Amino acid sequence: MAELVTVDDPEDPRLHDYTSLTDVELRRRREPAEGLFIAEGEKVIRRAWQAGYGMRSMMLSAKWVDVMRDVIDAAPAPVYVVDPAVAERVTGYHVHRGALASMRRKELPEPRELxxxxxxxxxxxxxxxxxxxxANMGAAFRNAAALGVDAVLLTPRCADPLYRRAVKVSMAAVLAVPYARFASWPEDAGLLREQGFVLAALCLSDRSVTLDELAGRRHERLALMLGTEGEGLSDGALRAADVHVRIPMEAGVDSLNVAAASAVAFYATRPGT
Structure with missing residues (x-):
């Protein structure tokens, strides 16, 4: 059974994992280096635990202790019970859901292995x-989980899927979809081709086919490539692709937000359609 400890001092070193959660740059450096990520809210904590992520600790307001009792009893990790005002001073924001957990990261597989x-x-x-x-990262992972995408590959500059906001927006779907990060891009696109994937780039292009046409080809192995929120896919990625694909638009709209585009592409190409 986990140990329940009431903590009144926001400077208590036992709360170190939860400090300065609103400092994005700090947390982006700290969390991977220290092998942790933060799960926020009852549902996300439960899903992280059920997905097999080890728990370092929990920080709960008193009203959440009974709600989380089954997890507390199952997880061999300390539980720090804090007043909401203490939680706000530690994290840098008002913790609306009153429940945070520091979870252990798993080692990412190599792209070739995945x-x-x-x-x-x-x-x-x-x-x-x-x-x-x-937010876009979390939403895109949630779409991938909901629409049966088998795995996600990230280029080196992509945001951390286990950053607190990404996990929260995804409703913990980032914990359910296997993913890996390329060491070099677009050079590593060849790894996909070696495994028999057709590389389909979602883009505005003079030589693009419609998404319906791509789906109708029923490729045995398909990699759907989606780019940045503003510029889309890089020139290097477009050159690496086997086919360019567009989502037909109306009313003078030329493109969708990347998360929305991912949902459309994942739905249109799902097996059996």
Whole structure:
């Protein structure tokens, strides 16, 4: 059974994992280096625990102790019970949900390992290029989970999917979809081709086919490539692609937000359609 400890001092070193959660640059450096990520809210904490992530600690307001009792009893980690005012001073914001957990990261697989997988291996994957907005990252992962994408590949500059906001927006879907990060891009696009994937770039292009046409080809292994929120896919990624694909638009709109585009692409290419 976990130890319950009431903490009144926001400077208490035992709360170190939860300090300055609103400082994005600090947390982006600290969390991977220290092997942790923050789960916020009852549902996200439960899903992280159920997904097999180890727990370092929990920080709860008193009203959440009974609600989280089953997790507290199951997780061999200390539980710090704090007043909401203390939680705000520690984290830098008002913790509306009153429940935070510091979870242990898992070691990421290598892209080649992820793509090979157990037989038959992944058939449909997403490649996110330089997506740096954590909300878009979380939403795109949630779309991938909901619409049956087997795995996600990230380019080196992509945001951390385990950053608190990304995990929260995804409703913990980032914990359910296998993912890996390329060491070099677009050079590593060849790893996809080696495994028999057709690389389909979502873009505005003179030579693009419609999404319906791509879906109708029923490729055995398909990698859907989506680019940054502003500029879209890089020239290098477009050159690496086997096919350019567009989502037909009306009313003078030329493109969708990357998270919305991912949902449309994942739905249109799902197996059996």
């Amino acid at each position: 793509l090979a997988g157990d037989r038959p291996g992944p058939r449909r994957v997403a490649v996110f290029e330089d997506i740096v907005d954590h």
